[in-house]
Amino acid sequence: MSKSRLQPPRGTRDFYPEDLRRRDWLFGHFRAVARRFGFEEVDAPILEHEGLFTRKAGEEILEQLYRFELHDRRLALRPEMTPSIARMVIARAGSLRLPLRWFTVTQNWRYERMTRGRKREHYQWNMDIWGEPAVTAEAELIAAVFALLDAVGLARPDVRVRISSRALLEETLVQGTVLRDRPEAFPALCVAIDKFERIGEDGVRELLTDPDGSVGIGEADASFVVSWLGLRKLEDSAEHVPAGSPAYADLRRLFELLDAYGLADRVVFDASIVRGLAYYTGIVFEAFDAARSLRALCGGGRYDRLLESLGGPSIPAVGFGFGDVVILELLSDRERLPECPRRLDAVVFALGEAERPSAIRIATALRRERNWSVELVLGASRLKRVLADADRAGARFLYLLGPEEAARGEVLVRDLESGEQTTEPISD
RNA sequence: GUGGGCGUAGCUCAGUCGGUUAGAGCGCCAGGUUGUGGCCCUGGAGGUCGGGGGUUCAAUUCCCCUCGCUCACCCCA
Known part of the structure; x- marks a missing residue:
């Protein structure tokens, strides 16, 4: 009893001086890279009104919310940073000069089962660009991710970014037959197919065709969606997407831009990347170690409608979150963790x-x-x-x-x- | 939530097929005289062997329960 009270709660960490020096080393690189890209740092309370996070697309993130009630107020510890930043942007939307480049390095909380690379309390580096509708913003962010990986000493072939586009899928499904009559089911469909790697083809099929579920499409349509997830070449999607698809053109352009950044060999198209958060609308991407021995190092994408959905003006946005836990695991595996002695x-x-x-x-x-x-x-x-x-x-x-x-x-x-x-x- | 592994000194771990005062390395403290470090040497402190119960003449060791840590699965970032 008294002994367990002396331990930090499960999934949290104490940082002794030597631990904190290493953490500062990593955060220092987060900040240095963000500043090199011209981003400004912001921060927000770790505590928010619960309502800021509640959405209705079956996202698991909401079940993992640390929430409580105090004096009739329903509060929650932030599970991610984007809603708080969105709130800040809305508050000053009238006076902010766009595009806006903001970054954060924050502690976030999610109550979930522990595994390697996953804790309940973790730190996340976030970079967001507000007010830029073009994929030049995505390219800049992905370049920043690689700049960080280079800065911490990971060899170039060690990490790959997988890129896809929800917009491409959405256009295909809504202008095709699958979601023509009910485009509003698209976010829920994304949440469902995000589970592909975990629950497999049959699991996804089940979720999609469940008549009581939030998607409820037919067997044939579900088969199409599942086969779509298998696409690994952008060109292969061409036969399915509508003619003149803007989303397709965006992806093409993004890969061209990344080539200009010298990153062509480090990025791939992967239709199975959809991300678990409902608010993504366009390009989505995740970074993985090449051996895929760990979870995603970071993930992000475009969320052009989030601000509106929170009651703010319509401002397009794109951003990513990069956790501290997986990168430290990867650096440790590769024996790239620095000594960080006291000075x-x-x-x-x-x-x-x-x-x-x-x-x-x-x-x-x-x-x-x-x-x-x-x-x-x-x-x-x-x-x-x-x-x-x-x-x-x-x-x-x-x-x-x-x-x-x-x-x-x-x-x-x-x-x-x-x-x-x-x-x-x-x-x- | 399911299954595996593990809880012995501050840390990393040995050990006990049940039996005197439970060990090592690192760390810590003191000393190797008077104002000179990293190395070395000597000595020392520090453990209810996670907690509770049971079996036994005897339990850190065997059994049960419990708590905690950890990995995988499940699930998510």
Whole structure:
């Protein structure tokens, strides 16, 4: 009882200094890449009104919502970032200059069963572009994903992005026979076929044809949808899609653009990618390790109607979420996790209490004037011990102040890497 | 939710076919004299062997229950 209370709840993590240094290393790359692409960072509360997340397309994400009621208010921990950002965009829609490039690095919560690469609390890097209807936005985002993968040291062939388009499927189904009479069933159909890899062909068929389900199409139509998921070449879809399909042209254009980014060999068309969230409307994509030994590293797509559905203006948008858990697993598998040792510029040590005021002045000056990270030895300690600790803390210099130095108005500066010792005058 | 694996020192783990004071490595602390680190040497602290119950002369070891961790499946990102 008392012992289990001392453990973090299941699916959550404590971050000790060494863990946090590694996390900062990863987040540092998230932020650096986003800034390199001209994105600005934003943040929002981890707590939102439950209603911001509730949609009706059978998405599993809603069953996994951490929700509670407090003083008659129904609240939830954010399971993903997009709705919060959408809320922020709506609030200032009138004054925002589009296209808008925003990114976040946030903690998100989903109550789900644990497996490798999946936790209940995780961090997610999010990049979104608001107000750009062209696939130039998708291309830029996918390029950012690869920039991150390069930055953290993953070999180029290690990760592949699979791309598809809900719009392509939607056009095909609505202008064809399958959903001609009920285009509103499309989001639910996407949620159903997103389960393809898990429940297989028969499972999807069952979901699609269930007369009491939210899709309810016929056997032949379900067969068409299932066969569609098997497409791995964009050209192969051509015979099914309507003539002059804008979605088809968009995909073609996206692959051309990605070629210009030098990413042609790292992206593939894959019709089985649809994503589990109901709000996607156009291009969707997911990144996987080439061996497919892990879950998706990231996923994203276009959601041109989300803002409207939340009661805001119509602003097209595209974005992705990139979790911290799977990438760290992959880096660990590939032995690409960096050491991230502790770093300190200096340790300042007064040999006796008489020298302490001077030591304090030295530490203060180093912190203030050189902006150094300085550890001041607080208690009485033997020099031997101080040196060993300074070494372990990754300190560059030891500032040693004893009676001899104090008498000369100096401080001894030992370079802990070279062992070289010099003196600096004490200036106050 | 189903099934497997595992819970022994702060960490990683050995071990006990049931039997004296339960071990190692790393880490931690102290020392190898007086103001010089990383190496080495010596010593030390630290464990109700996850918890409860049962079998037994005797349980960390066997059995049952329980809690926790973990992996896979299920399901989702």
